Amino acid sequence: MYYCGDEETIAALATGKGKAALAVIRISGKEAIEKIKECLLPEGKFQKVLPNRINRYNFIDNETKKIIDEITAIKFVFPESYTGENMVELVCHGSEIIIEDILSVLIRKGIRLAQKGEFTRRAYLNGKMDLMKAESIDQIIQSTNRIHHKCALEMYTGNSKKTLIEWKNQIIAILSDLEARIEFPEEDDILGKKIEYKKNIAGFVEKIEKEIKKREKIKLLDFGFNVPIAGIANAGKSSLFNLIVGFNRTIVHHEEGTTRDAVSEEAEIKGRRIKIIDTAGLNETDNTIEKIGIKKAWEYIENGNMIILVSPANQELKEDEKTILKKAGKEKTIVIISKNDLKKTENKNEYFKNENIPFMETCLLNDQNREKVLDFIGKHMETFLNFDDENGIICNKRQEEIFFKIRQKGKKTLEIMDNSYEDMISYELKGILNDFEEFFGEIRDDEILDAIFSEFCVGK
Ligand SMILES: Nc1nc2c(ncn2[C@@H]2O[C@H](COP(=O)(O)OP(=O)(O)OP(=O)(O)O)[C@@H](O)[C@H]2O)c(=O)[nH]1
Numbered sequence: 001m002y003y004c005g006d007e008e009t010i011a012a013l014a015t016g017k018g019k020a021a022l023a024v025i026r027i028s029g030k031e032a033i034e035k036i037k038e039c040l041l042p043e044g045k046f047q048k049v050l051p052n053r054i055n056r057y058n059f060i061d062n063e064t065k066k067i068i069d070e071i072t073a074i075k076f077v078f079p080e081s082y083t084g085e086n087m088v089e090l091v092c093h094g095s096e097i098i099i100e101d102i103l104s105v106l107i108r109k110g111i112r113l114a115q116k117g118e119f120t121r122r123a124y125l126n127g128k129m130d131l132m133k134a135e136s137i138d139q140i141i142q143s144t145n146r147i148h149h150k151c152a153l154e155m156y157t158g159n160s161k162k163t164l165i166e167w168k169n170q171i172i173a174i175l176s177d178l179e180a181r182i183e184f185p186e187e188d189d190i191l192g193k194k195i196e197y198k199k200n201i202a203g204f205v206e207k208i209e210k211e212i213k214k215r216e217k218i219k220l221l222d223f224g225f226n227v228p229i230a231g232i233a234n235a236g237k238s239s240l241f242n243l244i245v246g247f248n249r250t251i252v253h254h255e256e257g258t259t260r261d262a263v264s265e266e267a268e269i270k271g272r273r274i275k276i277i278d279t280a281g282l283n284e285t286d287n288t289i290e291k292i293g294i295k296k297a298w299e300y301i302e303n304g305n306m307i308i309l310v311s312p313a314n315q316e317l318k319e320d321e322k323t324i325l326k327k328a329g330k331e332k333t334i335v336i337i338s339k340n341d342l343k344k345t346e347n348k349n350e351y352f353k354n355e356n357i358p359f360m361e362t363c364l365l366n367d368q369n370r371e372k373v374l375d376f377i378g379k380h381m382e383t384f385l386n387f388d389d390e391n392g393i394i395c396n397k398r399q400e401e402i403f404f405k406i407r408q409k410g411k412k413t414l415e416i417m418d419n420s421y422e423d424m425i426s427y428e429l430k431g432i433l434n435d436f437e438e439f440f441g442e443i444r445d446d447e448i449l450d451a452i453f454s455e456f457c458v459g460k
Pocket residue numbers: 231232233234235236237238239240251252253254255256257258259260279280281282338339340341342362363364365
């Protein structure tokens with residue numbers, strides 16, 4: 001570990017912006033403790049107190065001597081701190097004015113505002129954590145769904161690294177066997193060996209592929225899993241939308257064509273964050289605005305990640321509803337048969353059962369059905385996302401790109417195995433090992449580090 005003696009002292013708000021009961025300001029660098037002590041009253045107390053203990057002070061503007069806020073502060077003496085440098089954490093009241101005034105005093109004292117991820121970058125450079133751990137901390141903060149969060153935690157605890165080391169060792173085993181064969185070519189039958197290598201590498205590529213697929217699904221959840229509610233006019237789409245979001249977000253009315261524009265809200269169903277979209281009812285109309293709404297509805301149906309078709313029990317199944325199933329794709333659609341409290345006109349259940357499309361019947365006017373409806377949607381989202389075990393390895397874009405490279409080299413190795421010399425195969429396998437090293441991250445290159453840490457939040 002080295003101590004960044006020349007580094008400037010940096011500060012940042014570590015908590016979110018906006019009004020809050022409390023806010024945390026972090027300061028790190030050689031002079032952190034020295035500089036802060038001049039702003040804290042009673043004089044001399046901050047110097048005397050033990051590190052890692054929280055104490056109460058008045059934070060003053062050291063020029064005007066005016067008290068800015070009553071705060072608590074902790075000092076961490078290097079190397080026993082998050083960054084491995086001297087650090088101070090100030091907990092002040094969460095007022096934007098107080099935060100601004102404290103930061104102004106710090107800047108006047110020669111402390112500069114930290115860049116994104118600069119605290120963690122220093123921690124990494126000071127050997128406090130490896131790159132995977134640094135990235136996982138960022139991902140723990142950034143993750144908006146539980147699967148991504150779990151994935152970040154697995155990386156944080158080192159479990160993912162353990163798995164990756166196992167995989168890497170499998171490649172090392174093949175490589176060393178192969179290298180021995182290059183040294184002693186006449187030993188025994190290479191064809192039989194190649195079959196064995198191929199089997200092992202195919203298994204390896206399959207595992208890499210599986211992780212890439214998991215990542216795709218996590219991204220779907222992260223960047224918006226869109227669930228449009230579609231159906232004919234008056235089916236009960238807006239009633240379902242309101243039931244899901246938990247309040248009267250859109251107008252419900254017995255007139256056809258009530259919803260014209262698409263309306264969306266974020267909702268959490270069974271721990272998954274989704275974007276639910278109420279769309280205009282599909283019906284014949286001469287109204288220009290309604291027509292625009294219907295066109296939009298079709299776009300949502302075609303582009304949704306999962307579509308909920310609301311089909312009323314008291315009406316026959318319409319052509320438009322069959323077209324929804326066709327356009328959205330049966331495998332992406334689930335059906336809620338609404339108005340089951342009214343007289344049924346035909347047995348729609350039979351139709352959906354035959355088509356193998358999941359469905360449930362309900363009355364959307366009754367709030368007590370909310371849980372059942374959410375369970376139904378949540379269950380089918382799970383099947384759709386099909387997370388067999390939730391511990392994904394890939395947490396971010398950098399790691400994803402390395403997995404792409406590994407997959408490509410793995411596939412190439414399989415392709416060339418039968419018709420290539422051992423040294424060409426060995427070349428590809430060595431490439432995979434390098435990719436693993438890159439994943440584990442012994443990186444000192446400033447440009448690469450800039451790219452990695454600039455994705456982090458300020459104050460982290
Ligand atoms: N009896 C009964 N009425 C329902 C049910 N669901 C919705 N409704 C009624 O059906 C009418 C239409 O409901 P909406 O939710 O506005 O239907 P929509 O599909 O959004 O209609 P548009 O926006 O016009 O396409 C309203 O009067 C609702 O109260 C249900 O399960 N049972």
